[in-house]
Amino acid sequence: MIERELAYKFLREMVLLRRFEERTAQAYQQGKIGGFCHLYIGQEAVAVGAINALRDSDYVLSAYRDHGHALAKGMSAREVMAELFGKVTGCSKGKGGSMHLFSKEKKFLGGNGIVGAQIPIATGVGWAIKYRKRDDVVLCFFGEGAINQGAFHESLNLASIWRLPVIYICENNRFGMGTPVERASSIYDLSQKAYAYDMARSHVDGMDVIEVYNTVNEAVARARGRSLPTLIEARTYRYRGHSMSDPIHGHYRTKEDVEEQKKHDPILNLKNYLIQNHLWDESDYQKIEDEVKNIVTDALQFSDSSPEPDDSELFTDIYTGEYYGRTHG
């Protein structure tokens, strides 16, 4: 059993991720956010459970569905929302948007719009940790679609032969865009891919934040203590469409499927756990909701009132050092 304080921390963080994105969806519909925007709603227990097993000095890498990981790693709602708004106060000065959240300070090495591209990079971060004799670890998140990229297999093999402190977390939300995992993968239990690389593996219910936390804790111990990698499959579900431009259901899944899955909601699951263990306190929960509401409202106001990046920002950050190119059309 986990302590009450930790359970409420999980609750607060999952509620923050959920409410943050509900308001993100509204802002998108109002045209304040543009481009491609992928929501994490339904999957909160994975980011929150896993990242809580880390120390602040550990690293996290994610894919394009990255709002949740960024917030769970401690990035502020303001800098994330402002990035979605394309404002200069965003974590990437509005130049990256939804899929390119980064924070050096929080050791969040970003979202990534190219499926699977973060997996080798995470592996390299792990290699440097080992070379420099640090005892940090790396958590690398990706969807189940990404395991069909060569980059996944090349990386896991390296992590195994070089014994790197990297934890690979496959968030199996059942669909890569409109393609169910059963139609894209040769095996159903994806954690079995670890066998090919003689790597430790686990399989968790990604709707159960405590189970995720406990499992990642074990993997972290293995990585920190013995510099060994792990592949974890977290079975979860995405409630929304693939991106804000896609329908919630359609040819690939029905409305009923989605409603059925929502019964296993991660926030609801934690609530039930707390009730069963006589730890539930409605007023504490309300406090969390109120506090989160304030944080998200503040982030929206902050983003609304922030300035757009100046034209001169186009030429910054491209190189370490000076920009060579011409600065007019």
Add this chain to the structure above:
Amino acid sequence: MAEKGRGEVVTYIEAITIGLREEMERDERVWLLGEDIGVYGGAFKVTKGFIDKFGEKRVLDTPLSESAIVGVAIGSALNGMIPVAEMQFADFISSGFNQIVNQAAKMHYRYGAPVPMVIRAPTGGGVHGGPFHSQNPEMWFVKTPGLKVVEPSTPYDAYGLIKAAIRDPNPVIYFEHKYLYRRIKEKLPEEEYIVEIGKADVKREGTDITVVTYGSMVHFSLEAADILSKEGVEVEIVDLRTLLPIDKETILKSVRKTGKLCIVHEDTLTAGMGGEIAAIVAEYAFDALDAPIKRVAALDTPVPYAPALEAFFSPDTKKILVALRELAAF
């Protein structure tokens, strides 16, 4: 919803769909593969309904494996099939790079057998997609002998070029511009036709300045030309349509007529198509030039997400006008 076809007013994206469908009806060797192209109908819905019409044997949903998608296409082409592979966005083509530039491009050179295959790639910006969903990667392939590269700007050309690409015995990269997908419409002819690969098209005749362009920039250039026409300057717009092989003849003919050249593309400036066209004109029509060659292109940076910055980064009618007015005054 009834299927649209020839003789109707169609969007750019519908024209691609019609061309693909007709080629699949015409030739059973034509098959499609790509991510979410079947049950989901494609990220942009180019192949909506195809899986029902042509079956799962000819319309294959693949895992997220660009390298294997291209490689499998090559293998099938070597064995008598005509694959049309979809890259969900042109940006992701990088994950299949080896199979395109080393394998597809050099297979005939090494093995001597034709490699009839098409890779479709939705390209370009203007949709606030940010650094990985907005790029124009055509020059990665224009540099690669053995490939052909096309990019239509109108529904007419989109239809004619997809058919030509499928019938070509070589690997063809077919860039389709996301910004144009649903923004432009025109009536397709009743009769079937193809648009020959390697042939540019004069989209507007003029006597004073030549603009060489392609893709979305054709439309911005046409708009600029209309504005200048009211000022008494007649601009000729050459739409390349095919980037490799380059239609030197049409370009040189136009420059010999006008004496002035501006190249416009949405891709970034350095080592863009503009440099190649400028070199060709300097090499073969230097004597015809009455002014320095101008280039209007995106700046040499990644594509920024923030809409205001993206606008500053990208070429547009205003920027084209500035360049053309300078040329007119020269």
